[in-house]
Amino acid sequence: MIRLLEHPLSPYAQKVKLALIEKGIAFETAVPDFLGGDPAFLAASPRREVPTLLDGETAVFDSTIILEYLEDKWPAPAMLPAAPAERARVRMLEEICDTYYEAINWAMYEVRVFGRATGELAEQLLARAGKQVAGVNAFLERQLGDREHFNGAAFGWGDLSVFPAVNAGALNGFPPAEGSSLARWLDRVRARPSAQRVMAAAAEAMAGFGMVAQLVESGLFVREYRDHRLEWMMRSGGAQIVLDGVAKGNIRFSIELA
Numbered sequence: 001m002i003r004l005l006e007h008p009l010s011p012y013a014q015k016v017k018l019a020l021i022e023k024g025i026a027f028e029t030a031v032p033d034f035l036g037g038d039p040a041f042l043a044a045s046p047r048r049e050v051p052t053l054l055d056g057e058t059a060v061f062d063s064t065i066i067l068e069y070l071e072d073k074w075p076a077p078a079m080l081p082a083a084p085a086e087r088a089r090v091r092m093l094e095e096i097c098d099t100y101y102e103a104i105n106w107a108m109y110e111v112r113v114f115g116r117a118t119g120e121l122a123e124q125l126l127a128r129a130g131k132q133v134a135g136v137n138a139f140l141e142r143q144l145g146d147r148e149h150f151n152g153a154a155f156g157w158g159d160l161s162v163f164p165a166v167n168a169g170a171l172n173g174f175p176p177a178e179g180s181s182l183a184r185w186l187d188r189v190r191a192r193p194s195a196q197r198v199m200a201a202a203a204e205a206m207a208g209f210g211m212v213a214q215l216v217e218s219g220l221f222v223r224e225y226r227d228h229r230l231e232w233m234m235r236s237g238g239a240q241i242v243l244d245g246v247a248k249g250n251i252r253f254s255i256e257l258a
Helices: 011-023 039-044 063-073 084-112 119-144 157-171 181-190 193-206 212-218 228-235 239-248
Strands: 002-005 027-030 052-055 058-061
Touching: 002 011, 011 027, 011 063, 011 084, 011 157, 011 193, 039 052, 039 058, 052 063, 058 063, 063 084, 084 119, 084 157, 084 228, 119 157, 119 181, 157 181, 157 193, 181 193, 228 239
Parallel strands: 002 027
Antiparallel strands: 002 052, 052 058
16 A cells, blocks of 8 residues: 655645545555654655655655656546646646745744744734735636636646645635635635545644644754745745754754765
């Protein structure tokens, strides 16, 4: 059976789980030790990132590469549209959500859940995030157009890539505009059994986050900052958050390969 090393709150893991469920592929999940105490995880995912998929002797890391692997090995039902231009369109939507939208949601969780900022700085960061969510949601509204799904007539790659981002934005207090096509799309996807399963796992994981801010402060809970996340904090007024986190050892960057 497929084994997925993941965290239920990771949008990257969520999109992979949506694909697995929609394709009817049986799988089991596990949350690995991110701090280096799991040699099998390190061997499969040298950057200590989830999701990582284990299929017998095959190990695949990076959510996009995993989606491609699933599409290659289990082509039906197809998650990618048939036409090359449409395939490119939904892959570009995935890129926007993975490298732009995800950073905004990440920052809001850093403030609200992990306690990285309080007072005026927290208000400043959240206000900036809210404006950015409104902007990216407007972009996605235009991309959706009059389609039933981002993939077109059927749920697929575009939808499973966009859903974790838009859903997290809504949970952070910035849902799509009421009555918009994007809001109606979100309601439809939330009603799907695959999304119900993913959301239930995320809610269960959140229930255990009561002491997480204290764990972050103590250095026992380390969060990864790289690429888009680091960029967001540095350009949005959170440079001191990064410096403090590095000094306290509760922020890390990519693992250096040896």
